[in-house]
Amino acid sequence: xxxxxxxxxxxxxxxxxxxxxxxxxxxxxxxxxxxxxxxxxxxxxxxxxxxxxxxxxxxxxxxxxxxxxxxxxxxxxxxxxxxxxxxxxxxxxxxxxxxxxxxxxxxxxxxxxxxxxxxxxxxxxxxxxxxxxxxxxxxxxxxxxxxxxxxxxxxxxxxxxxxxxxxxxxxxxxxxxxxxxxxxxxxxxxxxxxxxxxxxxxxxxxxxxxxxxxxxxxxxxxxxxxxxxxxxxxxxxxxxxxxxxxxxxxxxxxxxxxxxxxxxxxxxxxxxxxxxxxxxxxxxxxxxxxxxxxxxxxxxxxxxxxxxxxxxxxxxxxxxxxxx
Amino acid sequence: xxxxxxxxxxxxxxxxxxxxxxxxxxxxxxxxxxxxxxxxxxxxxxxxxxxxxxxxxxxxxxxxxxxxxxxxxxxxxxxxxxxxxxxxxxxxxxxxxxxxxxxxxxxxxxxxxxxxxxxxxxxxxxxxxxxxxxxxxxxxxxxxxxxxxxxxxxxxxxxxxxxxxxxxxxxxxxxxxxxxxxxxxxxxxxxxxxxxxxxxxxxxxxxxxxxxxxxxxxxxxxxxxxxxxxxxxxxxxxxxxxxxxxxxxxxxxxxxxxxxxxxxxxxxxxxxxxxxxxxxxxxxxxxxxxxxxxxxxxxxxxxxxxxxxxxxxxxxxxxxxxxxxxxxxxxxxxxxxxxxxxxxxxxxxxxxxxxxxxxxxxxxxxxxxxxxxxxxxxxxxxxxxxxxxxxxxxxxxxxxxxxxxxxxxxxxxxxxxxxxxxxxxxxxxxxxxxxxxxxxxxxxxxxxxxxxxxxxxxxxxxxxxxxxxxxxxxxxxxxxxxxxxxxxxxx
Numbered sequence: 001x002x003x004x005x006x007x008x009x010x011x012x013x014x015x016x017x018x019x020x021x022x023x024x025x026x027x028x029x030x031x032x033x034x035x036x037x038x039x040x041x042x043x044x045x046x047x048x049x050x051x052x053x054x055x056x057x058x059x060x061x062x063x064x065x066x067x068x069x070x071x072x073x074x075x076x077x078x079x080x081x082x083x084x085x086x087x088x089x090x091x092x093x094x095x096x097x098x099x100x101x102x103x104x105x106x107x108x109x110x111x112x113x114x115x116x117x118x119x120x121x122x123x124x125x126x127x128x129x130x131x132x133x134x135x136x137x138x139x140x141x142x143x144x145x146x147x148x149x150x151x152x153x154x155x156x157x158x159x160x161x162x163x164x165x166x167x168x169x170x171x172x173x174x175x176x177x178x179x180x181x182x183x184x185x186x187x188x189x190x191x192x193x194x195x196x197x198x199x200x201x202x203x204x205x206x207x208x209x210x211x212x213x214x215x216x217x218x219x220x221x222x223x224x225x226x227x228x229x230x231x232x233x234x235x236x237x238x239x240x241x242x243x244x245x246x247x248x249x250x251x252x253x254x255x256x257x258x259x260x261x262x263x264x265x266x267x268x269x270x271x272x273x274x275x276x277x278x279x280x281x282x283x284x285x286x287x288x289x290x291x292x293x294x295x296x297x298x299x300x301x302x303x304x305x306x307x308x309x310x311x312x313x314x315x316x317x318x319x320x321x322x323x324x
Numbered sequence: 325x326x327x328x329x330x331x332x333x334x335x336x337x338x339x340x341x342x343x344x345x346x347x348x349x350x351x352x353x354x355x356x357x358x359x360x361x362x363x364x365x366x367x368x369x370x371x372x373x374x375x376x377x378x379x380x381x382x383x384x385x386x387x388x389x390x391x392x393x394x395x396x397x398x399x400x401x402x403x404x405x406x407x408x409x410x411x412x413x414x415x416x417x418x419x420x421x422x423x424x425x426x427x428x429x430x431x432x433x434x435x436x437x438x439x440x441x442x443x444x445x446x447x448x449x450x451x452x453x454x455x456x457x458x459x460x461x462x463x464x465x466x467x468x469x470x471x472x473x474x475x476x477x478x479x480x481x482x483x484x485x486x487x488x489x490x491x492x493x494x495x496x497x498x499x500x501x502x503x504x505x506x507x508x509x510x511x512x513x514x515x516x517x518x519x520x521x522x523x524x525x526x527x528x529x530x531x532x533x534x535x536x537x538x539x540x541x542x543x544x545x546x547x548x549x550x551x552x553x554x555x556x557x558x559x560x561x562x563x564x565x566x567x568x569x570x571x572x573x574x575x576x577x578x579x580x581x582x583x584x585x586x587x588x589x590x591x592x593x594x595x596x597x598x599x600x601x602x603x604x605x606x607x608x609x610x611x612x613x614x615x616x617x618x619x620x621x622x623x624x625x626x627x628x629x630x631x632x633x634x635x636x637x638x639x640x641x642x643x644x645x646x647x648x649x650x651x652x653x654x655x656x657x658x659x660x661x662x663x664x665x666x667x668x669x670x671x672x673x674x675x676x677x678x679x680x681x682x683x684x685x686x687x688x689x690x691x692x693x694x695x696x697x698x699x700x701x702x703x704x705x706x707x708x709x710x711x712x713x714x715x716x717x718x719x720x721x722x723x724x725x726x727x728x729x730x731x732x733x734x735x736x737x738x739x740x741x742x743x744x745x746x747x748x749x750x751x752x753x754x755x756x757x758x759x760x761x762x763x764x765x766x767x768x769x770x771x772x773x774x775x776x777x778x779x780x781x782x783x784x785x786x787x788x789x790x791x792x793x794x795x796x797x798x799x800x801x802x803x804x805x806x807x808x809x810x811x812x813x814x815x
Contacts, residue, residue, distance in 0.1 A: 007526045010785050014792035021793070022800040118552070157546075157804040161755070217556065 041098035054110030057249035058083035060301035069316035421663035492622035532590030539583030550756035612677035670720035
């Protein structure tokens, strides 16, 4: 064989072998997060259900308080707080079929600026396509369904990190098979004692100001893949007659005042876009609560503490406006 | 079309296959030209007309310059070429910046008028291909290069896809002879050698591309979240956090840009074309001047040959002229990177470093040959100081907000010795930190042991395949599903 052809053959073989190994790893690596959700959604959850989605920003929502408020008003629903730390809309989309299979009446989703952060991704601006544009293979390939661990191929890094973390926690004894939950019906929260204690004012301050704004860039609507995932999630739920309520999660007001104007503009444009497309109201709670003794940090209300029961009560009221 | 996308892989394989099948040299080069224009059109759409305009302008102007005896006419034509190319670059890249400054000045003097912005998208690669065509015209003007006989030859030089978007900035003197390799007679119509895939080029080219992909997708893209977290709003950050961010950004930008260059050079090599390297272990440079002989070599040498040397030639014995020439050259290098004050500050800082260094070397000659700088300790100290100062200037490269920039610079230089936040940042970005350290170690090994890429390409096939499989797996396992652009695509 001609040497150049031989080299090409070996290079192609390397590509095939590595991709095969990669697909094999993705198919056998336990997708712990996915499995955790699958296990929960496989249960027989009786009665009418309401699911709450979000990240750690919704930890302070006590589903029992919300359930009681609804029952008091004559609505016999069981509320589940399915919030999970750093679990964004793209991750939720991976488990959407499970969610739909449970036929919840309402899905309540808490979002924030952090939901749409770029996390260091660098996306160049492309010119408007005045001439016909060639088809992008990435768009074509995204329509191909590979029967592997659902969604892991969308973000292999997530799978790798989860597997490594899981292994590390098992080795160090940190892993808990049945971790303590802060409330009933919070299958994905892990109880942590410190999160029920308000932070001291000095911990929320830096150089005389409250916590300095730190964050990442938020890409606008047409470039923000997490935002696109959120909309796809809402569409899927609507297709199955599941009501969707979107609210913005509470933040320390002083922190909000430091959000760059451009970010605020993009975030507000997302909220307006959601309202226009889906013809519903987005409930803006992000600057609603200003007392100082209810925060564990600038973006998390204290949980497992009656001082923040009002948050659950407010969400209950919002749900009532929709289900009446 | 970004290199790290499946579109590029398929495109490249298709071009190679087409060239391998079609052996007639005329059609091979047409495939390359067509492929290069398709490559550009994929990402730039209608802005391809700018590339075509620049190509047509300089092809014909250079021909006329070459055939003209009249010195005044030569100069005038050169000025038209420069005006055309720099006008394009200036309009698309700097017009909104100029308008912003004008409006700010107007506000300062309470003038009610405000000019609306054009809000132009920066055409991909414009900073690179305009400089490339300018160098061609100047070389023809100087008499050091014969112009291309055919438009297709020149078009391929300008649009050659491996280096089109983000360099290296090719010199016609280096590239055109490769195209003309088999021209014996200048009047011959057979103006391109047949492209033959030599095994050594293919293996080295693939190895280079693999290194490039690993540097970019495995290292740079996974260090980016750490850099972004620190510099999105560094106000209130500790000194060690800022320093960590600067070091991390230095690794990120080097991995990103040199990774791109490796892919470009590797792709060109597979096609049989040698592109000069753009980096030579810059983080082991012992002085600011040495740094720019090792970092973005194609740009620094372009500025040296076409701007700095002509500028100071007549006054090269004057220390002040040298210093001012360097300041101007680096001011323009900074401005070339982007239409923003932070890039200008970056250029000015680097100009100051190189200027002061050059002046000291000239005025204090005993330091140049002092034995201390030849010792190991002297070398280490020289490298440490040079890189610490270089990474300081990288703050200006990375941070666009002036308040954030000045805060970071202050914290970088006046260390507060606080560690609480820094430890928290390290703990929350373990992967980025591990990759950063790993990259530095590998880079050091490469510096000590010589050219790692050549060593890997000379491995027997078993180990070579093992290297490729490992590299591809590492990339895939830490890939977050979103191909990100190269940093230098923004320039």
